[in-house]
Structures are given as structure tokens and as C-alpha cells.
Amino acid sequence: MRGYLPDFDVRVPASLGEALALLAQAPGTLTPLAGGTDLMVVYNAGRLKPTRFLDLSRIDELRGIREAAGAMTFGALSTFTDLRECAAVHRHFPNLVKSARATGALAIQNRGTLGGNIANASPAADTPPSLLAYGAEVELLSVRGSRRVAYDRFHLGYKVMDLAPDELVAAIHVPLPTGRGFHYFRKVGTRQAQAISKVCLAAWARVEGGVVADLRIGLGSVAPAPIRARHAEAVLLGQALATLPIEAAQAALLEDISPIGDIRATARYRSVVTRNVLGHMLRELATL
Numbered sequence: 001m002r003g004y005l006p007d008f009d010v011r012v013p014a015s016l017g018e019a020l021a022l023l024a025q026a027p028g029t030l031t032p033l034a035g036g037t038d039l040m041v042v043y044n045a046g047r048l049k050p051t052r053f054l055d056l057s058r059i060d061e062l063r064g065i066r067e068a069a070g071a072m073t074f075g076a077l078s079t080f081t082d083l084r085e086c087a088a089v090h091r092h093f094p095n096l097v098k099s100a101r102a103t104g105a106l107a108i109q110n111r112g113t114l115g116g117n118i119a120n121a122s123p124a125a126d127t128p129p130s131l132l133a134y135g136a137e138v139e140l141l142s143v144r145g146s147r148r149v150a151y152d153r154f155h156l157g158y159k160v161m162d163l164a165p166d167e168l169v170a171a172i173h174v175p176l177p178t179g180r181g182f183h184y185f186r187k188v189g190t191r192q193a194q195a196i197s198k199v200c201l202a203a204w205a206r207v208e209g210g211v212v213a214d215l216r217i218g219l220g221s222v223a224p225a226p227i228r229a230r231h232a233e234a235v236l237l238g239q240a241l242a243t244l245p246i247e248a249a250q251a252a253l254l255e256d257i258s259p260i261g262d263i264r265a266t267a268r269y270r271s272v273v274t275r276n277v278l279g280h281m282l283r284e285l286a287t288l
């Protein structure tokens with residue numbers, strides 16, 4: 001059964017300062033509300049516990065996509081549509097565009113935000129693998145100040161984040177890739193669209209002189225939180241494209257993942273498919 005709407009109290013601050021002050025008054029009692037595309041599903045199912053919300057929609061400081069000092073900054077309220085429609089994002093971060101396109105349908109892409117996708121902390125969310133592959137940092141704000149956390153250290157476990165109750169995700173900073181880059185994104189779901197990931201893999205590599213000089217692989221739906229495939233990365237770093245140790249990397253990948261079985265896929269399916277997608281990614285990388 002749905003929640004009862006009059007039970008819910010929604011604060012609508014007009015500025016970032018006001019929002020942070022409200023959060024600081026009684027930390028943990030106000031739940032940030034961005035696009036509402038995750039929260040409203042929980043509300044509709046009658047499982048939404050908190051009765052006080054902080055509507056972020058009027059806070060212009062949390063909007064916008066900007067390029068400066070070798071990085072691109074995405075305001076937490078950037079929507080999937082914003083990502084899809086930004087030429088600079090297409091140029092520098094094609095995996096983020098693919099992640100945004102793979103998220104829900106257009107209505108969800110118009111409302112759902114990057115900050116919400118991260119802070120909802122679903123292991124199956126679609127932008128986190130790309131953000132991990134691109135070495136993103138999360139900027140957190142509170143009345144106590146601002147701090148940055150490497151995104152690969154932000155998720156601490158299932159739905160556990162390095163995010164204090166008085167903090168907001170303010171922005172996501174992503175360094176502009178340099179050199180000869182390779183970008184790969186693959187979401188495996190039941191359908192091409194409107195499906196939750198069974199496995200999601202995003203990778204970025206820099207190749208120098210035919211050798212893998214830098215590589216990050218982000219994974220979704222195969223662990224309690226989005227993760228880097230650090231064991232597989234270690235096997236591949238410094239290797240020549242002509243002799244990539246694909247099978248060794250696939251074996252190492254099994255040390256990175258800890259998939260579960262659920263209504264979408266079995267644990268074994270997720271293991272086999274993740275291994276196969278990594279193989280596909282590496283065969284593409286070898287042709288660069």
C-alpha cells in the first residue's frame with residue numbers, strides 16, 4: 001500500500017546554504033529528494049520510512065556541467081538527459097553517455113539525477129561503473145565545509161557510503177582523460193531498455209606504444225556495491241596489446257566479484273557473464 005501523502009513534510013530550500021543549515025539542525029531526520037525516481041518507487045510500495053524530505057530542486061548551485069582545470073564537474077542535479085545532450089560529455093566520456101542512455105526510459109532520464117544514482121547506492125545502478133572507470137571524485141558539502149572522496153572509496157558496503165547525515169552530494173568531478181584512450185561500456189539486462197542490470201562493466205584504458213599504460217574497470221551488480229576490478233586490472237597493466245593475457249585477467253576477475261543470485265540472475269550467471277564481457281572488452285582493446 002502507498003504511503004499516506006499528508007504524513008510527509010517536504011522542505012524546499014531556495015539556496016544551498018539554507019539546505020545545509022536545515023540538514024545540520026537535526027542530522028539524519030531530513031532525506032534529500034532530487035528527481036524522486038528512486039524515492040517515489042519506495043513511497044508507492046508503502047516502504048518509505050522517513051516523513052521529512054529536503055527537496056533539492058530549487059538549488060541552482062547543484063546544477064550544471066562545467067569544464068575547468070583538466071576536469072569536468074557535474075552538479076549533483078545533472079540529469080541523465082543533461083549527460084546525453086552535452087557535447088563535451090560525448091567527446092570526453094562516451095561511457096557516461098552510454099550509461100545515461102541505458103538508464104530507464106526518457107521520463108526517468110529527464111528526472112533522475114547523477115547525485116541520486118550515486119547516493120541511492122544500488123549495486124545495480126548504471127552510472128557508477130563508468131564513474132569508477134573514469135576515476136571520478138565525489139564532492140560532499142555540509143555546514144562543516146567541503147571534502148572530496150575518490151569515488152572508488154565512497155561505497156563502503158551494501159547501501160553504506162562515506163556520506164554523513166548532514167552532508168549532500170554536491171558534485172562529481174571527473175578528470176579529463178589524456179592520451180590515446182579506449183572506452184568500453186556494456187550493460188547486460190533482460191531487455192535492451194527498461195531493464196535493471198544483471199551485470200554492468202565499464203572500462204577506460206590509456207595505451208602508449210602498444211602497451212596498456214593505465215586501466216580502470218568498473219563493475220555493477222556483481223558485489224554489494226559498485227566496485228573496481230583491481231585484480232584483473234593488475235594483471236593487464238603494462239601488458240602489450242598484441243599479447244594481452246585475457247584468460248589470466250578473466251581468472252583474476254573472479255577474485256574481484258562476489259555476485260549473489262536474485263530474481264534477475266543466478267550468481268553463476270553473473271560470474272560467467274562478467275568473465276565473458278571482460279573477454280569481449282579485452283578483444284576490442286587488443287584491436288586499438
Ligand SMILES: Cc1cc2nc3c(=O)[nH]c(=O)nc-3n(C[C@H](O)[C@H](O)[C@H](O)COP(=O)(O)OP(=O)(O)OC[C@H]3O[C@@H](n4cnc5c(N)ncnc54)[C@H](O)[C@@H]3O)c2cc1C
Pocket residue numbers: 031032033034035036037038039040041056076077102103104105108111112113114115116117118119120124125126127167168169170194195196197
Ligand atoms: C522505471 C524506473 C527505471 C529505472 N531504471 C534505472 C536503470 O536502468 N538504471 C539505473 O541506474 N537506475 C534506474 N532507475 C533508478 C533511478 O532512476 C536512478 O537511481 C536515479 O539516478 C535516481 O536519481 P533521483 O534524482 O531520482 O534520486 P531520488 O529518488 O531523489 O533519491 C535517491 C536517493 O539518493 C538520495 N539523494 C539524492 N540526491 C542526493 C544528494 N545530492 N545528496 C545526498 N543524497 C541524495 C536520496 O535521499 C535517496 O536516498 C530506475 C527507476 C525507475 C522508477
